[in-house]
Amino acid sequence: xxxIVTAYPDFLDLYGEYSAAKLLERRLTDAGRNVRVTELGFxxxxxxxxxxxxxxxxxxxxxxxxxxxxxxxYSEQLKAFVERGxxxxxSGSSMALFCRTVTDTxxxxxxxxxxxxDAEAVITPKRRYGELIxxxxxxxxxxxxxxxxxxxRGSGQEALFxxxxxxxxxxxxxxxxxxxxxxxxxxSEITGPLICRNPFLLDEIAEKLAGEKLxxxxxxxxxxxxxxxxxxxxxxxxxARLKEEG
Numbered sequence: 001x002x003x004i005v006t007a008y009p010d011f012l013d014l015y016g017e018y019s020a021a022k023l024l025e026r027r028l029t030d031a032g033r034n035v036r037v038t039e040l041g042f043x044x045x046x047x048x049x050x051x052x053x054x055x056x057x058x059x060x061x062x063x064x065x066x067x068x069x070x071x072x073x074y075s076e077q078l079k080a081f082v083e084r085g086x087x088x089x090x091s092g093s094s095m096a097l098f099c100r101t102v103t104d105t106x107x108x109x110x111x112x113x114x115x116x117x118d119a120e121a122v123i124t125p126k127r128r129y130g131e132l133i134x135x136x137x138x139x140x141x142x143x144x145x146x147x148x149x150x151x152x153r154g155s156g157q158e159a160l161f162x163x164x165x166x167x168x169x170x171x172x173x174x175x176x177x178x179x180x181x182x183x184x185x186x187x188s189e190i191t192g193p194l195i196c197r198n199p200f201l202l203d204e205i206a207e208k209l210a211g212e213k214l215x216x217x218x219x220x221x222x223x224x225x226x227x228x229x230x231x232x233x234x235x236x237x238x239x240a241r242l243k244e245e246g
Contacts, residue, residue, distance in 0.1 A: 001034045002209050005054045008041040008067050012094055015146075017057025020091070020193040024053075026221065027206045031214040042070060048077045051086060052209050058092025058191045061123045061148060065104065068097055068111055075114055082116065087208055088185045091194055093149045095179060095187035096121035100154075117179045117187065118154030130168030132190055133236050134161035134177055141198050142233050143190035145170070151189070153179070160188050165240040184208075197232065199225045 006021045025035045040046040040054070048054065059067065071078070082088055088098075096102050098116040103109070104123045113121065127148040134141040141161055145168075153159065159176025171177060178188035188194055195202045199222065207214050 003051045004037045005040050005046045005051045007056045011063045012057035012059040014058040015191045017193050020195050023196050048081045053087040056090040056094040064093050085184050090187035092191040093147050118157035120152040122150045124148050130166045133165045134163050136161050143192040143194050145189045
């Protein structure tokens with residue numbers, strides 16, 4: 001049985017983040033694996049000792065702060081989960097939860113994060129939107145960033161993706177995006193949801209959970225997701241070329 005825990009799904013559900021866990025469950029069950037999805041959150045408890053993956057979706061800045069005040073109850077359990085190789089993924093501004101500190105410039109307060117990443121998160125008054133093309137393991141990752149949180153990476157913190165193009169100009173070409181810690185902790189500001197818009201990432205995570213390479217998926221939903229990825233990437237590449245030309 002593969003156990004997936006979705007963290008605070010009622011709070012961290014911007015941009016249809018609920019679909020990430022559902023699609024991951026579908027990919028695994030279509031490949032013949034047994035999957036159980038449970039929830040961790042306000043009034044909901046999941047046994048992290050039995051979990052194979054914990055997923056944090058995107059949320060508003062205020063909701064991130066609300067979750068931060070509660071997730072500290074599970075700080076030691078999450079750290080033990082990561083130390084034993086459990087897969088932890090965070091999308092959008094929820095990656096702030098795992099920084100050393102979270103500073104809210106709106107009221108000047110600084111909060112202690114869970115400290116899985118050598119980074120600081122800073123909530124600003126200004127929201128920024130950009131469509132991104134990034135590189136990861138020789139493949140192109142697509143998605144959007146819609147956030148008012150800046151992330152200040154420490155010198156020892158490894159990035160997850162390399163930015164190839166950002167429509168907003170916030171990320172410079174060749175700069176890093178997101179964070180990773182070892183082979184099991186990943187976080188990216190990119191939403192969409194990320195693994196729904198990038199089927200090869202869905203496959204990679206599913207295979208990590210299964211512990212082996214999965215058979216090729218020929219289901220209609222998966223084939224349509226491949227088409228959607230190819231179309232969106234083509235549109236973004238054309239937009240990038242037009243901006244570079246003039």
